[in-house]
Amino acid sequence: MAQRFPSDDRVQAAPESGPVRARRSHSASSAHVGDADSITSRDNKWLKQFRAGLRGTGPPEGEPIAAEGPKLVEEGVRSGLQAEALLVSETGERHLERILLVASESDSGIPRSRIFRTTDKLFESVAGTETPQGVAALFHQREWSFDDVLRGRASLAGAFSSDSTLIVVMAAVQDPGNVGTIVRSAEAFGASGVVSTRGTADPWSPKALRASAGSALRLPLLRGMAIPILLAQLRVAGVTVLAAGAKPATATTTEDAPAALSDLRGSCAVFIGNEGAGLPSEVEHAADDWVSIAMSDDVESLNAGIAASIILFEAARQRRGA
Numbered sequence: 605m606a607q608r609f610p611s612d613d614r615v616q617a618a619p620e621s622g623p624v625r626a627r628r629s630h631s632a633s634s635a636h637v638g639d640a641d642s643i644t645s646r647d648n649k650w651l652k653q654f655r656a657g658l659r660g661t662g663p664p665e666g667e668p669i670a671a672e673g674p675k676l677v678e679e680g681v682r683s684g685l686q687a688e689a690l691l692v693s694e695t696g697e698r699h700l701e702r703i704l705l706v707a708s709e710s711d712s713g714i715p716r717s718r719i720f721r722t723t724d725k726l727f728e729s730v731a732g733t734e735t736p737q738g739v740a741a742l743f744h745q746r747e748w749s750f751d752d753v754l755r756g757r758a759s760l761a762g763a764f765s766s767d768s769t770l771i772v773v774m775a776a777v778q779d780p781g782n783v784g785t786i787v788r789s790a791e792a793f794g795a796s797g798v799v800s801t802r803g804t805a806d807p808w809s810p811k812a813l814r815a816s817a818g819s820a821l822r823l824p825l826l827r828g829m830a831i832p833i834l835l836a837q838l839r840v841a842g843v844t845v846l847a848a849g850a851k852p853a854t855a856t857t858t859e860d861a862p863a864a865l866s867d868l869r870g871s872c873a874v875f876i877g878n879e880g881a882g883l884p885s886e887v888e889h890a891a892d893d894w895v896s897i898a899m900s901d902d903v904e905s906l907n908a909g910i911a912a913s914i915i916l917f918e919a920a921r922q923r924r925g926a
Contacts, residue, residue, distance in 0.1 A: 643691075643722040650720055651730050654691055654740055658732035662806025662827075668742035669808045669821070672732055674699035677741040678706045679818030681714065685743040689718040693727035696738020703739065714741075732810040743821070745808075750837055752824040753797030769843055769871035770795045770919055775831065775887055776803035776878040777908045783807050784815020785909030786876060790823060791816075793916035794923065797824035799873075801831050835890050844872040847883055847891035848915055868895070868919035876912045 643651060657663065657670025668688050671680050674696070681687060681703065692700050707714045727738055754769050772790045777783050783805045790798050800807055806827060807813070807820045838845055846868075868874075874895060877883035897906065897914055906914070 641717075641720050643720050643726065646726060646729060650689055650691070651722070651726065653689070653742060655730040657742060658730055658740060658810055660809065662809035662812075663745065666745070669745055669813070670732075670740065670742055670810060671813060671821070672740045672810060673737050673814070674703060674739045676813065676818055676821075677703055677739050680741060680743045680821050681706050681710050681712065683818070683822045684710060684712055685746060685821060686712045687714040687718070688742040688744060689720065690714050691720050691722060691727065691730075691740045693722055693724045693736075693738035695724050695736075696727070697721075699737070699739050733814075746821075748797070748824045748826055750826065750841075753799060753826055754841055754843070756794075756796030756824060757822065768869060768923070769841075769873075770868070770916075770923075771797050771799060771838075771843065771873040772912060772916065773799045773801065773834065773873050773875045774804045774807075774908070775801045775875050775883055776881070777876060778803070778805055779879060779908070780805040780809050780811035781815045782879065782907055782909035783809075784812040784817075784820065786912040787812070787816040787823060787825070788819045789909075789913040789916045791819040793913075793920035795823070795916060795919075797826070799826045799829055799834060801829050801834065803878075804828075831884060831886055835886070838873050842871065844870060844892045845887070845890055846872050846874045847887055847894050848874055848876050848911060849882055849894065849896065867922070868915070869922050874912070874915055874919075876908050876915075879908050 645651075653668070654670065657668060658672050660670070663669055669680075669685070671677050677690070687707075690703070704714070724738065727740075728736055731740070753771055756769075772786060772795050774783060774786055777786070777800070783800065784807070787798050787807050798807065805812055807816065807825055808827070813820050835845065875883055875887050875891070877887070895915055897911060899906070905911075
């Protein structure tokens, strides 16, 4: 059973014990770095939490998201996620002041009582990478809703001329690297949100999170949805279901499909299938239309990450010109 965190001891009214929020001088930041608690035991409860998160396949509901590396940690803090704990090794010490500076400009901050130091050896025992950079954080999960996925992030408003919904659905995409790539491209090309269905690698797993370069911490995202439930919600919301791939001979489309094969300007959800097996039959049967990528006959297929990126680029191109 996953270990639960002790109660939060954030004290906003008392700067000496609360989250790192207020701007500080270089000397003040350095003094704070020196006050970080040290972890010297492999059996420390916080090291166990970091080990489970950084070497796992994704956090269960209510458990923290584990991010490793200064870049991902900064992205998590900058995106407004609440930091549950920060772990820094001797090697990672050089990144700490920069992280604290980012935290000072964030609404969430980092609780001072949850900034921990440890040795490089102990950090390596919990890290999920071969050459760890000595910095990791545990973040509270952000609770996204289906409406969030439909609307998208307010900060993206105006980046693309179309205000139509664009959802990317990963249906049994099993490679975490492809999952992270899809989420990263979804944010880059203006998707309103991402959904991963059951059987898809967790977008918040360590490898997928790294491949997303932090996009999975910012973009509205729903994990582990059942396909029938998702299809029903899309129908109610009036979102066109588009299947990515070559249309099979057995597939049928509705006579009044609202989107042409190459038209990605309207509100739509693009389903990306498994790298080998393709899309589940229930998606094929429910699809209003198909989106295919023209390519050389010598190439059998593209992996899910590349295919999704090309489709999303085309969607962004069309929407900018709408």
